[in-house]
Structures are given as C-alpha cells and as structure tokens.
Amino acid sequence: MKTFNYHTPKDVKEASKLASTSSAFLAGGMTTIPSIKLGLATYKDIIDIKSIKKLSGIKVSGKSVTIGATTKHAEVAASKEVQKTIPALAKLAGNIGDAQVRNRGTIGGSISNNDPSACYPSACMALNAVIHTNSRKIPAEKFFTGMFETALKKGELVEAVEFQVPEKADYQKHPNPASRYAIIGVFVAKHKKEVNVAVTGAKSCVYIDKDLSKKLSSSFSSSVIEGMKVDDSEMNSDMHASSEYRANLVSLYAKKAVEAC
Amino acid sequence: MASLVGSRVERKEDGRFLQGKGRYTADINIANQTYAIFVRSPHARAKIKSVDTSKALKSSGVVGVLTGKEIAEDKIGGLIAGWAIRSEDGSEMKVPANPPLAKDVANFVGEPIAVVFAETLDEAKEGAEKVKVDYKVLKAVVDPADAMKSEAIHDGVDKNLCYDWLLGDRKAVDEAFAKADKIIKVDLINNRLVPNAMEPRACVVDYNTASEEITLYTTSQNPHLSRLVMSAFGGVAPENKLRVVAPDVGGGFGSKINVYNEEIVCSWASKKIERPIKWVAERTESFLTDTHGRDHVTHAELAVTKEGKFLGFKNETIANLGAYARVFGTVTPTYLFGPCATGVYVIPAAYSNVKAVYTNTAPVDAYRGAGRPEATYTIERLVEKAAMELGIDKTEIRMRNFPTEFPFKQTLVHTVDSGDYVAGLEKAKQMADYAGFEARRKKSEANGKLRGIGVSSYFEACGIAPSAAVMSLGCGVGLWESAEVRFNPTGQISVFTGAHSHGQSHQTTFAQIAADELGVPMENIDVVHGDTDKGTFGMGTYGSRSLTVGGIAIVNACKKIVAKGKRVAAKMLEVNEDEIEFKDGEFVALKSNKKKTIGEIAFACYLPGQRDEMKSPIPEGDEPGLIESSFFDPANFSFPAGSHICEVEIDPETGNVKVEKYTAVDDFGRIVNPMIVEGQVHGGIAQGIGQALHENTQYDETGQLMTASYMDYTMPRADNFPEFNLGFTCTHATSNPLGVKGCGEAGAIASPPTVMNAVIDALGGQEISMPATAEKVWKACKTLKKSNAKAA
Numbered sequence A: 001m002k003t004f005n006y007h008t009p010k011d012v013k014e015a016s017k018l019a020s021t022s023s024a025f026l027a028g029g030m031t032t033i034p035s036i037k038l039g040l041a042t043y044k045d046i047i048d049i050k051s052i053k054k055l056s057g058i059k060v061s062g063k064s065v066t067i068g069a070t071t072k073h074a075e076v077a078a079s080k081e082v083q084k085t086i087p088a089l090a091k092l093a094g095n096i097g098d099a100q101v102r103n104r105g106t107i108g109g110s111i112s113n114n115d116p117s118a119c120y121p122s123a124c125m126a127l128n129a130v131i132h133t134n135s136r137k138i139p140a141e142k143f144f145t146g147m148f149e150t151a152l153k154k155g156e157l158v159e160a161v162e163f164q165v166p167e168k169a170d171y172q173k174h175p176n177p178a179s180r181y182a183i184i185g186v187f188v189a190k191h192k193k194e195v196n197v198a199v200t201g202a203k204s205c206v207y208i209d210k211d212l213s214k215k216l217s218s219s220f221s222s223s224v225i226e227g228m229k230v231d232d233s234e235m236n237s238d239m240h241a242s243s244e245y246r247a248n249l250v251s252l253y254a255k256k257a258v259e260a261c
Numbered sequence B: 001m002a003s004l005v006g007s008r009v010e011r012k013e014d015g016r017f018l019q020g021k022g023r024y025t026a027d028i029n030i031a032n033q034t035y036a037i038f039v040r041s042p043h044a045r046a047k048i049k050s051v052d053t054s055k056a057l058k059s060s061g062v063v064g065v066l067t068g069k070e071i072a073e074d075k076i077g078g079l080i081a082g083w084a085i086r087s088e089d090g091s092e093m094k095v096p097a098n099p100p101l102a103k104d105v106a107n108f109v110g111e112p113i114a115v116v117f118a119e120t121l122d123e124a125k126e127g128a129e130k131v132k133v134d135y136k137v138l139k140a141v142v143d144p145a146d147a148m149k150s151e152a153i154h155d156g157v158d159k160n161l162c163y164d165w166l167l168g169d170r171k172a173v174d175e176a177f178a179k180a181d182k183i184i185k186v187d188l189i190n191n192r193l194v195p196n197a198m199e200p201r202a203c204v205v206d207y208n209t210a211s212e213e214i215t216l217y218t219t220s221q222n223p224h225l226s227r228l229v230m231s232a233f234g235g236v237a238p239e240n241k242l243r244v245v246a247p248d249v250g251g252g253f254g255s256k257i258n259v260y261n262e263e264i265v266c267s268w269a270s271k272k273i274e275r276p277i278k279w280v281a282e283r284t285e286s287f288l289t290d291t292h293g294r295d296h297v298t299h300a301e302l303a304v305t306k307e308g309k310f311l312g313f314k315n316e317t318i319a320n321l322g323a324y325a326r327v328f329g330t331v332t333p334t335y336l337f338g339p340c341a342t343g344v345y346v347i348p349a350a351y352s353n354v355k356a357v358y359t360n361t362a363p364v365d366a367y368r369g370a371g372r373p374e375a376t377y378t379i380e381r382l383v384e385k386a387a388m389e390l391g392i393d394k395t396e397i398r399m400r401n402f403p404t405e406f407p408f409k410q411t412l413v414h415t416v417d418s419g420d421y422v423a424g425l426e427k428a429k430q431m432a433d434y435a436g437f438e439a440r441r442k443k444s445e446a447n448g449k450l451r452g453i454g455v456s457s458y459f460e461a462c463g464i465a466p467s468a469a470v471m472s473l474g475c476g477v478g479l480w481e482s483a484e485v486r487f488n489p490t491g492q493i494s495v496f497t498g499a500h501s502h503g504q505s506h507q508t509t510f511a512q513i514a515a516d517e518l519g520v521p522m523e524n525i526d527v528v529h530g531d532t533d534k535g536t537f538g539m540g541t542y543g544s545r546s547l548t549v550g551g552i553a554i555v556n557a558c559k560k561i562v563a564k565g566k567r568v569a570a571k572m573l574e575v576n577e578d579e580i581e582f583k584d585g586e587f588v589a590l591k592s593n594k595k596k597t598i599g600e601i602a603f604a605c606y607l608p609g610q611r612d613e614m615k616s617p618i619p620e621g622d623e624p625g626l627i628e629s630s631f632f633d634p635a636n637f638s639f640p641a642g643s644h645i646c647e648v649e650i651d652p653e654t655g656n657v658k659v660e661k662y663t664a665v666d667d668f669g670r671i672v673n674p675m676i677v678e679g680q681v682h683g684g685i686a687q688g689i690g691q692a693l694h695e696n697t698q699y700d701e702t703g704q705l706m707t708a709s710y711m712d713y714t715m716p717r718a719d720n721f722p723e724f725n726l727g728f729t730c731t732h733a734t735s736n737p738l739g740v741k742g743c744g745e746a747g748a749i750a751s752p753p754t755v756m757n758a759v760i761d762a763l764g765g766q767e768i769s770m771p772a773t774a775e776k777v778w779k780a781c782k783t784l785k786k787s788n789a790k791a792a
Helices: A012-018 A032-037 A073-078 A080-085 A087-094 A107-113 A120-126 A210-218 A243-260 B014-018 B054-058 B068-073 B121-129 B170-178 B223-234 B261-273 B283-289 B338-342 B372-390 B394-401 B421-431 B434-446 B467-472 B506-518 B546-573 B598-606 B674-694 B746-762 B774-791
Strands: A005-007 A023-026 A045-048 A058-060 A064-068 A130-133 A137-139 A144-146 A158-164 A168-175 A182-190 A195-200 B034-040 B046-052 B062-067 B112-118 B132-137 B161-168 B182-190 B202-208 B213-218 B242-245 B277-280 B296-304 B310-322 B349-358 B450-459 B481-487 B493-497 B525-528 B580-583 B586-589 B595-597 B627-632 B641-650 B657-667 B724-729
Touching: A012 A045, A023 A032, A058 A080, A064 A080, A064 A107, A073 A080, A073 A087, A073 A107, A080 A087, A087 A120, A087 A168, A087 A182, A107 A120, A107 A158, A120 A144, A120 A158, A120 A168, A120 A182, A120 A195, A168 A243, A182 A243, A195 A210, A195 A243, A210 A243, A243 B774, B034 B121, B034 B261, B034 B283, B046 B068, B046 B112, B054 B062, B054 B121, B062 B068, B062 B121, B062 B261, B068 B261, B112 B121, B112 B261, B161 B170, B161 B338, B170 B296, B170 B310, B170 B349, B182 B372, B202 B261, B213 B223, B213 B261, B223 B242, B223 B261, B261 B277, B296 B372, B310 B338, B310 B372, B338 B349, B338 B372, B372 B394, B372 B450, B372 B746, B394 B421, B394 B450, B421 B434, B421 B450, B421 B641, B421 B657, B421 B724, B434 B450, B434 B641, B450 B746, B481 B546, B481 B598, B493 B506, B493 B546, B506 B525, B506 B546, B546 B580, B546 B586, B546 B595, B546 B598, B546 B627, B586 B598, B595 B598, B641 B746, B657 B674, B657 B746, B674 B724, B674 B746
Parallel strands: A005 A045, A023 A045, B034 B277, B213 B242, B310 B349, B493 B525, B657 B724
Antiparallel strands: A058 A064, A064 A158, A130 A137, A130 A158, A168 A182, A182 A195, B034 B112, B046 B132, B062 B112, B161 B349, B182 B296, B202 B213, B202 B277, B296 B310, B450 B641, B481 B493, B481 B627, B580 B586, B586 B595, B641 B657
C-alpha cells in the first residue's frame, strides 16, 4: 500500500477544502480501501469524514425520508422509522453485502461510488430521491451519469439523500453467487401519479425501465408485465450472466417486486 | 476404564483456535527479518528476454534481488513430480524442468521470475515494481482438449503429452461391449477447482550463520517430506542442516503437499543474504499459484444388459496437469483415478485410458479426494443414466451390480477387504425417505418447481500407504508412517507423529487411541507434530491416511511401551512376565494381586535404583528410559464406501437450485470420534456441493485467470446447504489392528455425482455440466419446457 496523508476534518467545509484531484473521501471505506490495497487506486490525501456528526442520521417528515451520507447500511436496515415509512428501503439495506459490510458501509459512499451492481442507486432512482451535497441538490436521474460516475464535482460531498415516500415499494435482487452484489436488482415504487421501475446490475449504470414503468403506471398489477420481454441489447454480458439471462431476470424480478408490494 | 475410542470427546484444539490463539506461519517473526515479494509473470506463456534488477537494487530499503540466473548458477534444483507414470507403449512420462525462478520461459500467469527482499513489506513491493522483465509473449495453450493439437510449450514434450496411460484390457472390453443390449455413454467435464485453504501459503526462513542450519517455518501438510525433497532435489541444505516446521496450518486440502517455489527460493536466499526472510501470499497469489484440482475431460461408456447387469466399462480421459507436473500431479489422474472408476460394482471387463497434457495454467495436483471424485463422478453418472434409459429404479440397478462377498476383487487393481454396500444403500434409502420422494416431487410441481433425486454409491482407496505397492506403481517414496511415544519420568506422555494436522483434529483423535492403549487419562498425552526436529520422520497427511497409517504406528509404539512395562513390572513385583496382566493403566501380578501403575513403571525406568540397596528394576537385556517408536506400513489401502442421496428443487424461472435434503451413509470401519468424523463428512460434502453447483475456475483464451478473487470465484456458503443427514454402517478394515478406514475425503468424493444426478433428474435427464449454475439450469429448463410442450 502506498503511503498517503490521512485527514479527519471537523466539518464539511474543511473536508471540501482538503479535496483535490488526488484525494478521496473516506466513510466506510468498503470500496476505497480494497482499491488501494489491490493497487487499483492511489491517493495523496484520504479525507475521513466519519467524525462529521452532521452527516449521519435519519430524518422522517411526512413525505420524505432523509438519510445522512455516513449513515451505515445496518442503521438504515434497523431503523424503525424507515421500516415503517419505506420498508423496501430498510429491506434493501439489510441485504447489502454481509454483516461486516453493513456495519461499515454507508449510503453516501455507495451512491458516490455508483458501482453498476450496487443496490442503493436503484432505490434513489425509483424513489425520486434528491441528493443533497454541500453545494446543491441533485435529482437522482441527473446524479448517476455512468459506470462508477456521478455528477459530483471536485470537492463536492454528498451530505444526505432525501427519498420520496411512495405508496408502495419493493426491492428484489438476484445476487451474484460469488460476490453477492446484484446480478440484477429491481426497485419498484408506486407513487401517487406514477410507477418507477429502477434496475441495477443489468447495464453499465442504474436506469429506469420505461416500458415496465409505463405498463405498471397504467395498471399496478403483475399480470400486465407477466412474461414481458425486456430489451437486452445494452445489457451486460459476462461470465456470471449473459444479457439474455439478465433480461429474463429483470422482467421476472419486476413481477416479483410488484407481487411483494 | 471406559474406552475413549468411539466417544464424542471434545476437541482439544478448539479452545485455542476459537480464542485466536493459533500460531500460524504468518504469526512468526524473527528479529532482523526481511520481507520477500515475488515478481510474477503477467503472461501465460512468454519468453523471458531479459530481467533488469538495477533499479530495484537501488530502491529504498531493498536488501537483495535474485533471479532465475542466480538460482541456476547456484545449481538449486527445481520442483518435482513425485510419481513416474509409464505410457501404454512402455515409454516413460515426459517431465519438463520446473526451476524455482523461471529463467528462460514463463509458463503460467503467476509463475515467479524474480524475488525482492527489503526491510519492510512496502519497500519490497516498491522494489518489485522496479524489476523490469522484457517478455516476448507467445500464444498460450489453455484448453486441455486442444492441447495435443497445439504447439508444444515445453522442449522435448511432443504434443504437450506427459503420458498416454492405460489400465485394463481393451480387448476384453470390446468383447464385453459386443455382448451388450445397450451402451450408455457420457461426456463429462470435471471442473477445475481452486483449493482455497483459509490460510494462504507462507514461509519464514531463519538461517543460523554459526551452525549453518536453516529453519524453515512453512504452511505444509508434510514437513519431513518437504525437508527430504528440498534437500535431495533442491540441494538447499543437507537434511541434517535443514529444519522444517509446519506449525498451525489453516487447511490444505492437498494444496500444501507440494514444496513450492517460494519455500525453495527463500531458504536458498536466506543463506545468501544472511538475513531471515518472511513471505506471506496474498489471496490473489493463492488463486494464481496454489496447485489446483480436478480438470478432466472424459468420455465414458458402460455396456449393460436389458436387465441392468453391467458387462463392461471404458473411460477415455484427458487430464490437465497445468504448466508442470508436481508431487501428486501425475498419479492423481492415473492410479488414484483409473482403478476407482469402476466404482462399487462387479464389472467383468474395464479399462481407463488417460492422456495427461500440459497447458499454460497453474499446475494441477491432489485436491480433497484426488482422482476418486473424478472416478466416482464418471461411473455414477453412467449408472444413473443407465437406470433412466433402462427404466430401472436407480437404487435397484445399483443393488443388482454390488458385490456381495468380501474380499471383493475389483476389476482393475484393488482387492477390497471389507464392506457391505447393500446395507449402506438400504440405510440411506430409509433415512432419506426414498419411497416418499414421488409425493414430494408432486408437491414441488404444484408450486411450479422441479424436484429431482440423485443417488451415488461410492468406494474409494485411501489411507494411502502400502510402500511396496505404491513404489511398484511409480511412487518416489514409501508411504509408511512413524510414531514415537515418549513416556516422561513424571508420567506425562508426548506422542510424536509424522502425520500433520491442518484441521483434522489429530491432537484429540490420537490422544484418544494412545490413552486407551496406555490406560492413562488423555489429558496426560500431548500429541506433537509438524517439526522435523521433533519426532522420527513422517510422510505427512493427505489421502485420508493419518489414522489408518499414522494412528496405527502410535498404537504399535504404545504396545511396545506396554510390553517393556510388563518386563519391568515383572522384575519389580518379582514374578514371571507371563503372570503380569496390563489393564486400565496397571500392571497386575495375577497371583498376588500386587500392582504397579504405568506411571510408577515409567518413573522406575528413568530412575532405575534405590537408596541403600543395589537393585535395578530394569531387566537384563533392557535399557533405562521408556521411549518406543514404530514405523507402520499396512498391507493394503483402506476402502471406505457408502451411499449418498440428494434432493434438489429447481426454480425454472431463475434456474436457482436449492439442495433440499442431503443424506450420507458411510462405512469408515471403526470410528474413533464420531463428532470429528461427522465434521469431516460435513466439510467434504460442502466442498462437493461447491464443485457441483458453484465453484468454477475460468481462464480466458490468453491464459488469464478470470476467477482470481472471491468477487468472481464462488465459494459455497452456509446458506447454500441444508442440514446434512448422516448415518454410518460399520465393517472393520482387516488391514490394520483398529479396523479403521479413512474418512477425510469421502464427502467430497460422493457428493458431486449425487447432487448432479439430482439436478439432471429434475431436468428430465438433460445433461448439464458442473457447476450447475442458475443460468445453465435456466436454459435447460427452457429446453425442457419446449420438449414437454411438443410431447403434449
């Protein structure tokens, strides 16, 4: 492991100031630390934001649930308030990685990394989330821009994620048997006016499946999407799953999610 | 005193392991040690044009850099193949040189080219990055099925063929096939596996400049054998100047039998740089360079009558050795595979033909079961398919072909001393509620699921030993085992064994048997292993041999202790030796009922005299002290056997396979500790289910390992398994005085075909290769749906 400067800023302002093109923010470190150890990434400065109190915690108002960036998956999974308002979100958090990962990994880290197989981005997309950073508010559909890429600029730090409380929602994941990341994951959220079907794992970046969303918006019933063919042309095809198999799973797990709502 | 053999004694090892008090090689640090990092080939096949170490040598903290050139100049020998196999045409096998550091050609990704020693690990890594190797990349040979048609990767090894071996009688097989009503055929791939011991390989070397002795702490299953190989073939140091210590070792599964490049290089280099050296593999290095397992491509046929009687068997296999032939690499696909491929059946004619090929992949060697899982998979797939094609119940067809008399002269090599295959299968059927399967299948069907049941009956040849037998087949050493029992003056006992425990619970099992023999509490016994400075010699632990060979050496050494104790007791009690009876740790003079405990005898043996009287308890012709040793070399292998039954449920929409029930009935002869044996069976079944459903080692066409981490290589986990339902039958082995048979590998041998037979049963007989991953199964379900629709 290459040496680096380790910083523990007291507040977001200080953290942002320390940021450069060769720095990384560190919260749970579930991706950053293995990347450094494997020599896939090197940083001059590691800016540990874990001790910035403001960034952690869960707030529920009538229409939204706001989760601080350094809130751990285990905390979201165990939160009575999240379980009550958006149970699908608590369920999603409770099935990320293993117990060790859930006790360290954070929501801010997950979405800032934007791994194409991560679970949280699908919840952000389906639940019309707004990402609060230290300089602006970014709607989820503008936040996730590509494989491991987001709209975040240098020094910009996610502070919290504000989810819209849906009428109903569910998340279904087909885990990679080795890593247990999502081969595909489908987050279905029924809002007052529309239904969002967000898919992770299937393509290079999380996306809303427009066809499935449209069908379910017209009638929220699994029968309307039963056996529906999903276009697999842009889907990932690798040694774990072909695009054909992934397409089958997207349709199937969307149906399972609707049935579980 | 109640016998300890047969009881569920808690493991003596558990306390310290569960409290993190294990002391593994990586836990050992020597003052002034340097850290080693190996520069490894990033290419599967490349000519090494030059190695420039100048920048690395100038790098901060670097103490030394060594390459293949220096090791060749010092005439340090390479890695060896332990068994010489002859081809059908009588020619000897072709074995390329395998230098510890490649000098001219690299033959697999991860092969070591150079080594850097530095004051810290980080400095060693920095230094290693600065070693510049100029490669000319060559086209790699990866697929074993194509290897014989590809360019030769080693000089002098035509067609990449190590040997073309035959066991059996082709003519007799042809005659048998001519008489058959039906020929059953299968084409099988036995998927390559990475052993994945929990503890990665490591070594720490300490060279003593004064005594010129090298101490090598290493992750080995057989420290004495490592010393022998490193001394005799490596020329690292004379055997009496090389001490090999294998302390706690966290799993081996065969992958730690071999002496590896790193151990030879660090031992040689420690003397050269006159500094201790520490090397610990990272997980990626384990994936790339630990010996792998299996990797066969097989075509097999079974000739049957319409009544389901087996007439003949043929087996044509291509075995992938990887880049080099290693210690058990050449015997695993021949004598450990071929003889067992006719299974538990009376088959009048049979042959196994194996072509072993070199490819630009990690070397393949013994992995839990070594050859017998491949054999069992071959025959048990054929038998299950025969049952299906002939419309005979899958248990009935097995019953019709089991031998009913023992010793059973198996078709190809072995004479199986004891067993009762019918009883094993009957018991498994009952425990698995075989009769109730159809109802469970219908229930699954009503839920939209496919349910299948699979059976496998196996035997295997283990307790790998008879020296004369194995050496006649080409083994380079005799596979006896030794023990020394040292009774200390105060009554504590040290039992030295040449077997090595890396998870097998020898400290408990061996203490149980020694305690019974000596009539002392097992707490008084310390089992010592893993150090060439302690104990006589040893061939190590693999092939389920520890108890059946090493354990018996302990029993025999204990018997010698008791025999001497009798002579001493007779003299002390002033009676004839034949008037002494030894029972429960006491030597009793039958007439007078006077007695001496074994502790008192030991004390007297070490303090042979008394105040004011010239009197010795030691009889004439005996010597003081109470230490006895034994070398045990059994007359035969041991032949555990049994029947396993598995039920799976498949979700046709996803292809997910769930193992719903798993029943194993095994015959391991007399069982010393049922709890430990059950643990061994559990572990073996888990690895077998891993092979059948999850694990797969994939190289791309350039020879890059695609599954080199746990992100991509699927290890089975607890939630992949049901509760295992275990039962035992017991016929004593006749080749050893305890009547024990090996139990360490049986689970991994029997379970892959059991699970696959169940999956294929659920899929209506559609062939599918291991591992039966969700996507493969999903595709098969789609085909099944189409063919069912057509039929309707």
